[in-house]
Amino acid sequence: MDYTWMMVELDRELFGALAGFLVIAALAFAFWLEYRRSGHEPLNRGALRRLLERDDA
Structure with a gap:
């Protein structure tokens, strides 16, 4: 029997x-490159703390 198909x-x-x-x-690599190029820092504990302590009022 032929199984090539x-x-x-x-x-x-x-x-x-x-x-x-x-x-x-x-696509993931392109988004990662754009994220790095835009200057965002990773959301580590220090960045999260600064975001939570920021007063935008």
Whole structure:
């Protein structure tokens, strides 16, 4: 019995999943670069404390 069609379908699904993963990874990397470029500091305890202590009234 010839199973080459199953291998073609499996390859198509694997490449589709890989392409989807690469698209999501590229978007995440682009957002991370924009976040770093905009000068935001990570929300650590010090940054969170400064945000909570800030009086905008």
